[in-house]
Amino acid sequence: MTKQRLVVVGNGMAGARTVEEIVERGGMERYDVTIFGEEPYGNYNRILLSEVLSGSHDPQAIFINALDWYAERGITLHAGVPADNIDRADRVVRGGLVHEPYDVLILATGSRPLVPRLDGLHRADGKWKQGVFVFRSLDDCSRIAGYAKGRARAAVIGGGLLGLEAARGLLTHLPEVHVIQRESTIMNLQLDSRAGRMLQTTLQDMGIQVHTGTATTAMLGREKVSGLQFESGEILDCDMVVMACGILPNVQLARDAGLAVERGIVVDDQMRCVDDPNVYAVGECAQHRGQVYGLVAPLWEQARVLAEHLSEANPAATYEGSRLYTRLKVMGVDLATMGAKDSDDPEDEVILYSEPSRGVYQKLIVRDNQLAGAILLGDTAAASSLVQLFDRGTPLPQRRADLLFPSGATPAVTAPEQLPDDVQVCNCNGVSKGTIVASVKSGKRSLSAVCAATRAGTGCGSCKDLVRRITEWASDGQLEEDVTAHYYVPGVPLAKPELIAAIKELGLRSVSAVFGALTGGLEDAGSKTGLASLLKTIWGAEYEDERDARFINDRVHANVQKDSTFSVVPRIYGGVTSSAQLRRIADVADKYNVRMVKITGGQRIDLLGIAKEDLPGAWQDLDMPSGHAYTKAFRTCKTCVGTDFCRYGLGDSTALGIAIEKRFQGIEAPHKMKLAATGCPRNCAEATTKDLGAIAIEGGRWELYIGGAAGSTVRKGDLLCTVDSHDDVLRFMGRFMQYYREQAKYLERTYSFVERIGIERLRQALVEDRESICQRLDAEIEAAVRAYEDPWREGRAPLHRHQFVSTLPAGDAGERLAAVSA
């Protein structure tokens, strides 16, 4: 196949990123790539210019791709050569003396600063007065910094995001900086007026003087600027001016070429120009579904879609627009905003929290139980979780305050920038903040890539949120969404509902069949256990079990220990045992040289340090069923002594606990389920912090809680319903379990699941039966209960003669084991 000629105009963030994405998808096989870049450099991270101006980043440090990156990949870059003209009839782009024919053309010309009409901006020779700047490129940045040296006072026209960042940067070069804002508050596009005023106070405390409601009319001075004049007639003397009044898409080239241009170059969902199938536009110059974007996150998305399309990695990829999230990168100011800033709809809920003395102002706008907008000023700890809710339109928890102040009394979360570099973030793997930041700087672009490279967040997972926030912060908004994060397992590119549909439609009953049909036979080690769990839930008895798809614990029905021996936890229903049972346990402990006998935190007994070979013998001698302490399944039901003995007992929690355990033992689920039944609201069995918990209350009734936790996360469960009998407790518990089995993601504990779905919806589905699924759920869990078999019986009839063999001795490989003579 002869290669097609791909020409890109604009080597900024969108243009270069698109090329990078095409390269990553093997697109260089298909295209000869040529880029026109007006700026005489490789590609740099424009959003870090604010940091360069404030001196916290070296200009060299913001380059994403230096010139040799292009050369190494065989990409022709005309650096410093603006494209002047596109001849669509002949399919040629011309820039100075360079003529480049194209088959496919991408326009990524970005924006240019909007320059307000001001008297006295120009000198007699038509050029701008000395000391007047815009702030868009690396060259602008060095000119501003150079000019500021030794001067006393600067003014920035424009109190938006860019103006404020410029002002903060100037403050490191000059003693006095003024911001002139025509509107009555600053950052009026993102902030409501209260937040705007509060931010103004914060900035003024930092030494930036803000003048709102002040329209600039003229620039003073002869050759050099010497001041600004305002509509009120007032004058501000200053030595330099930076104009940050907004941006305009750079569309002249496209317009001259006769392409459809409104505010930006009009494109469809593949970023293709509507009137020329060979021309695409991406980034700030593009107008998609009426929207022109001025932030990087949307254009990453656009670049990815365009690359998928052009490289044919996924020709059907579509861009569907982005939801906007903004963060101000001004040192010492925490500010994040998303979506709507004000609400005029009386149906909206507005949640406000304000603490002026600390400069904290937080506002949420909730519409149809989804987050429609948020302003977080002074404290952005909640920003990353809110962005996710906002982005995905997830239903919100009922207690809205939990959005800002997660319950569970976790200490207030610190902002990433405030943490010292050597602080240990991942306490399981000992990964510091510095290591995570270094990994991002070395080019890891997604959370999963950072986690895989540093191992942060791969232990108990409780630091994952902090790792995400650090990664987001360190990548300056360049974080890529993990596509795999939406997949059920990383190795099969489908989300859970699509995966289930495919499995059912194609009748895939084993893990190897799934790989065979959905990944072209490519087996992914990290996906096997998750698939096994899902298939088991989908097919029940029809599931074709392949033992190699199980984790070692599930292959030998015991929990692997650090020395590769195993622990054995027999089931002790409801925590109630007997002297005979205890004697048997003691005998087993002696016979198999158990290293420790321990009462577990789950109210039963653990025999630790049993060799794999001894497992079948130990089980047989115990003559007790498996406690499933090793698998993602129903674990235990803790109980308290209840009515038979306790003077406060209101309900027979022991009998209920035993009944629960007998019924649900061994029921597999996306993650483990730990239960409790407790005899009165004193809650000695801790039922409110269990995956499912029942609490007896006065009047012979039981409260049923779901989604509680007291492990790496602490969460009080939500009350699902209050019922009258043990049978009803079992019924609703089973119903919830089945719903969780079907709907939860692999390894999603109920505390996340209930939070994600929302108790209100769960109640509607499981108690009110609004979706008419209860009968089916009840029947399915009943079938699962009936299918239960004690896995320890396998000890008597192993599936493979080496199922419980840990090391094959030299002799066992057959007498034939011998040195071979060649």
Next chain:
Amino acid sequence: MMRVLPNQRQPAAVRSEGAFNLGPPGQIPIGEAREFDLPGQRVAVYHARDGRLYATQASCPHLGGKLADGVVGGAVVICPLHGYRYDLRDGRVLNGACDRLRTFPVWLSTGGDVMVQLEV
């Protein structure tokens, strides 16, 4: 019937001292691995689902996990203890930083037995 694709041919120079016959591949359940106690050395032998065989040192360089108890997929094993992943073809660690696993040539003898060549 089990299908076995020997992924490595017998090394050109088999040194008779170091080559061992481990018996038929069916001793290792398909898709799993088992540890073999060979003179002076424990070796994990993997029997991948596609029929390919691999052999590496038996214990994980991280904290000694028993690699034969790991999950095997394609040419990757995941250590059962802390989830380090290794490429079975060259022993390279795929997540985080860990020493490379020693790997050993493994092939099927003409009689269909698993053969492994140890370093001597």
